[in-house]
Amino acid sequence: MSDNKQIAKEILEAVGGNDNIISAAHCATRLRLMIKDKEKIDQEKVENISKVKGAFFNSGQYQIILGTGTVNRIYEEVIKLGVSGRTKSEQSSEAAKSGNAFQRAVRTFGDVFVPIIPALVATGLFMGLRGLVMQEQILALFGLSPDNISDNFILFTQVLTDTAFVFLPALVAWSTFRVFGGTPLIGLVLGLMLVSPSLPNAWSVAGGDVEPIRFFGFIPVVGYQGSILPAFIAGIIGAKLEQNIRKRVPEVLDLILTPFLTLLIMITLALFVIGPVFHIAEEYILDATVFLLSLPFGLSGLIIGTINQVIVVTGVHHIFNMLEIQLLEQFKNNPYNAIITCSIAAQGGAALAVGLKTKAAKLKALSLSSSLSAFLGITEPAIFGVNLRYGKPFIMGLIGGGVGGFLASILGLKATGMAITVIPGTLLYLNGQIIPYIFINLVAIGTAFILTWLFGFSDKMLADNKR
Structure with a gap:
């Protein structure tokens, strides 16, 4: 070693x-x-x-x-x-x-949402496990049926699967305050105010069971359970507001006045202006995402599966975290995950072909270890260490990702969570989808492997790469 x-x-x-x-x-x-x-x-x-x-x-x-x-x-x-x-x-x-303004904006977006992902990963796994244990075949192994499941057990699973999404604005506001220089705890309280039990529940309002409160006769005020953009925008403005208030308040009064004024001003803005405006914007973004994912004949999977790893290379892929969170919050499933899983697995398949075909000891060791990393959901070693370096393996990986994504769309696969893919991602498909999930990954890997073996790599590239 x-x-x-x-x-x-x-x-x-x-x-x-x-x-x-x-x-x-x-x-x-x-x-x-x-x-x-x-x-x-x-x-x-x-x-x-x-x-x-x-x-x-x-x-x-x-x-x-x-x-x-x-x-x-x-x-x-x-x-x-x-x-x-x-x-x-x-x-x-x-x-x-x-970097340019867009790159900086995307980087900041990632800094806000990446710390939240572990909580949503855990929630997705809880959803997957609940889907597994609630299947009739699994229950039958223990002599049970869905009718035998107690209400208390259902309540317990709801605590595991619903909490992160109910309090999602609190997580988003906390992280946004942290990134933009505010006090994270003030952000957390502001986010909790957006989901206060005193406000009409957003899901009940959406279901038509409850009416929103109307201030001044025309401003609808509801809770923002599961919302992202209102908390994100309120977090940015709130963090900057807190900084400005702190500069102007005498030090002896800072502990009292700064959080008081920040929360008073921000909850007023959030409920009456930011919330109503950006909740509508959030719905448009979600509708656009659903439209893309609903394209017929597997087109959505073909397109996303093909270009996903190109987006990863540019470093702006974190911008899609918000879209996955919205899908999970609204529909309790995530079809995007199955598609990008194929794009990740395919890059591993291309690197595996290079590793098995090359006679260069260092490249063989690098390619095989990188392919394993990709099969565990991390493609950077395979992309930057092998596939992009020789060009064609990366392209063959893109083709494999497109083929696998196409099948994922045709089969209608939908994850119960986000952020874990390929082998670890099997935990998100335990609700009766595990066989087709394994199938699409094997197709993506196999397509990329065969194309790379036949057309994408030879040891002659080693000499060409050194020129």
Whole structure:
């Protein structure tokens, strides 16, 4: 096994030495370096270092793909060698000024919604498990039927599956305040106010069982259970408002007046202006998403499955988190997940073909480990370390993703959650969909594998790639 300390030294040397590094951080799979002078980086030397699966610039950072677990150890060695350490969020702040306005906006969008995803992943798994245990075939194994399930057990499962969505505005407002420089706890309280039991429940209003409260005779006021945009916009404005109030309030009164004025002004704006306006906008976005996913003849799956990993390469894929959350909140299912799962699995299939076909030991090891990573839902090692480097395997992966996505749409597969895909994603399809889910993934992998084996890669590319 290669020595992590030696690998850290080689990385520092290849990127221009300690003096060329502003700071280092890491995420689940990548070492993230803020670099002073890009020209000093020896890209080929970096990519030839043991355990490195690819390297590229993204979001103002030089990101070196090392893989889960490995990145933690090498980051520790890099810090021991004198490089300044940062948390991922601190370094993201340092890089925030890089890129164009759209890239910065998408990056901020991701910073808000990514921390919420673990709670929604857990909720999706709870939905999947409930779907599994409530199937008649499963209950029959224990001599039960759906009629034998007690109301108390149903209530227990509802607590597990509904809580995150009922209080979704609180999660969104908390995270938005955190990202935009406000006090997260004030954001949390503002979000909770939007779902106060004193307000008419949004789902009851939508079902026609309850009427909204009408202020001044024309402004409809309801709770915002499950809503995203009203809480997001209120969070942005609220965080900036809090900062401005804090600058103007005497320090001795800051603890009392700042949260009081922030919450008073913001809940007024949120209920009477922001909520009604952006709830309508949210509905239009959801309608557009549903329209795309409802295209006939599997077109939605074909289109999304083909282009998804191109979007991942650009780094703006986090913008779709909100759409998945909306689908889950509104319909309790997520057809988007099944489609993008195929695009991820296909990139793994292409990398697997490269790994089995090549005679180069380093590329074989890199490709096989990267394909496994893709089958666990993380495609960056396969994309940046193998498929994009040689071009054609990436294209064959896109074709495989389109074919698999097409089948996912034709079969009408719908996940119970989001954010986990391929092998871990099986947990989102335990409600009677597991067989077709496995089938579409195997088709996506097989298509990409065969095309890459036949047309997408040969060892001759190794020599061409070095020129």
